[in-house]
Amino acid sequence: MKKILSILFVFGVVVNVSAQDTPTADAIIDKYLAAIGGKDAIAKIEDITIATSAETQRGSMESEIKVKKPNKFSSVMYMMGNEVMRATGDGTKVETVSGFGGNTNNRVAEGKDAIAQVLQNVPFPELLYAQYGIEKTVSGKEAVNGKDAWKVDFAIPEGRKWSEFFDVESGLKVKRMANMEGMGRGPGGGQRPEGQPGAAQGAGQGQGTTPGQGQGGQGGQGQRPGGGQRGGMGMGGGNMNVVFSDYKEIKDGNGVKIPYTREQGNGQFSSKAEVQSVKINKGIKESNFVIK
Numbered sequence: 001m002k003k004i005l006s007i008l009f010v011f012g013v014v015v016n017v018s019a020q021d022t023p024t025a026d027a028i029i030d031k032y033l034a035a036i037g038g039k040d041a042i043a044k045i046e047d048i049t050i051a052t053s054a055e056t057q058r059g060s061m062e063s064e065i066k067v068k069k070p071n072k073f074s075s076v077m078y079m080m081g082n083e084v085m086r087a088t089g090d091g092t093k094v095e096t097v098s099g100f101g102g103n104t105n106n107r108v109a110e111g112k113d114a115i116a117q118v119l120q121n122v123p124f125p126e127l128l129y130a131q132y133g134i135e136k137t138v139s140g141k142e143a144v145n146g147k148d149a150w151k152v153d154f155a156i157p158e159g160r161k162w163s164e165f166f167d168v169e170s171g172l173k174v175k176r177m178a179n180m181e182g183m184g185r186g187p188g189g190g191q192r193p194e195g196q197p198g199a200a201q202g203a204g205q206g207q208g209t210t211p212g213q214g215q216g217g218q219g220g221q222g223q224r225p226g227g228g229q230r231g232g233m234g235m236g237g238g239n240m241n242v243v244f245s246d247y248k249e250i251k252d253g254n255g256v257k258i259p260y261t262r263e264q265g266n267g268q269f270s271s272k273a274e275v276q277s278v279k280i281n282k283g284i285k286e287s288n289f290v291i292k
Contacts, residue, residue, distance in 0.1 A: 022138055022140075023138065023150070024138065025136035025152050028138065028150050028152055028166050028171075029129075029136070029152075029166075031166070031171035032166050033124075033126060034171065036172070036247065036256060036257045036258070037253070037254065037255040037256035038255070041253070041254040041255050042124050042127070044254055044281075045069065045124075045253065045256065045280050046068070046069050046280075046281050047067060047068045047069065047280065047283070047284040048067050048123055048250075048278065048279070048280045048281075049064065049066045049067075049277075049278070049279045049280075049282065049284065050067075050275060050277070050278050051063070051275070051276045052064075052273045052276060053273065053274060053276050054271045055271065055272060057269060057271075060079070060080060061079050062077075062078045062081075063075065063076065063078065063273075064076055065121065066284050066288055067121065067122055067123055068284050068288075068289060070091075070122070070128060070131075071091045071118045071128060072089055072090060072091045073087070073088070073118070073122060073289070074086075074087070074088050074288045074289055075088075083099070084098060084099055085097070088288075088289060088290070088291055089118055089121060089289065090289050090290065090291050091118075091289070092110070092114065093108055093109065093114055093291055094108070094109045094114045094118065094291075095108045096109070096117075108291070112158060112159035112160070113159070115132050115156055115159065116156055116160045123258065129154075132156065133156075133157050134154055134155070134156060135154065135155040135157065136152055136153070136154055137152065137153045138150060139151045139153050141168065142165060144165050144175045144243075145174065145243070147169070148167075148168040149165040149166055149167050149168060149174055149175065150165065150166045150168060151164075152164050152165075152166065161179070163176070163177045163178070164177075165177075172244075172259075173259075174245070175244065176241070176242040177240070177242075178239065178240050179239055179240075239266060240264060240265070240266045241265060241266070242262060242264040243262070243264070244261070244262055245262075245263075246259060246260040246261040247260070248260050250278040250280060251279075251280075252280060252281070258278070260274060260275040261273070261274050262274075
C-alpha cells in the first residue's frame with residue numbers, strides 16, 4: 001500500500017511540475033508582443049498601410065489595408081487587376097462589398113460579428129482582447145514546422161473561435177487555425193487572426209487582412225478571425241491553416257516587426273502572400289473609415 005501511495009505521490013508531483021511549466025495565455029501573448037517589438041513601440045503606431053501581393057490558384061491578387069488605431073480599417077482586394085472586395089470598419093460596424101463572378105454583395109456586420117472582423121484586420125488585435133472580453137485558453141504544445149509551439153484557443157463570447165500557435169523559443173506567432181464550417185462562400189483574401197491577416201492583406205497577424213496578426217481573412221459572406229489572417233474564394237467547410245514567417249522590422253516602426261510572408265490553405269485552396277510595402281503614421285484621414 002505504501003509503495004502504491006509513493007508511486008501516486010511521485011506521479012502527482014510530476015503532474016504538478018508539468019502544470020507549473022505551462023505558461024498562461026496572457027504570458028504567451030506578452031512574450032509574443034515583446035518579440036515583435038514591445039507594447040511601448042507598438043503603441044506609437046497610430047496608423048498603418050500595408051500592401052501585399054499573392055499568387056493563388058485563381059490568379060494574381062493584390063491588396064491594401066489601411067488601419068487606424070485602435071479599431072478602424074479600410075481594405076481593398078484586387079484579382080487580376082479588378083477590384084473584387086472592399087471592407088470598411090468604423091470601429092463599431094463593418095461593411096463588406098464584394099463583387100466576384102459578376103455578383104455584387106453588400107453586408108453590414110455589427111456586434112460580435114463586427115468584432116470578429118475588427119480582430120482579423122487590425123495589425124495587433126492582442127491589444128483589444130481585454131476590451132472585447134476575448135476568452136483565452138492554453139491547450140498544450142504542438143509541433144509547427146518541426147519546432148514546439150504553444151497552442152492557445154481563443155473565443156469571442158458567443159461568437160467565433162480560433163487557435164493560434166506561438167513558437168516556444170522565440171515567442172513569435174507561427175500559425176493560425178480556424179474552422180470554416182458554416183462560413184459563407186465568396187471572395188476572400190489573404191494577414192488573419194486567427195493571425196496574420198482577408199479582404200486586403202496577404203501577410204498579417206490579425207485575423208484575416210490583418211498585417212502581422214492573423215489573423216484569417218475575409219470571406220464575401222462571412223468572416224472570422226482565425227487572426228489575421230483566411231484567404232480564398234468559394235471555400236467550403238473544414239479548417240483553414242495560416243502559417244506566418246519571415247518577420248521583419250517595418251520602416252520607422254521603432255523595431256516593430258510583422259510577418260512578411262503568409263501561406264494559407266484548407267486543402268481546396270492555397271495561397272502565398274508577401275508584403276510589398278508598409279507605411280506608418282501618415283495621418284490617414286477619417287473619411288477612409290466612414291460607412292455610408
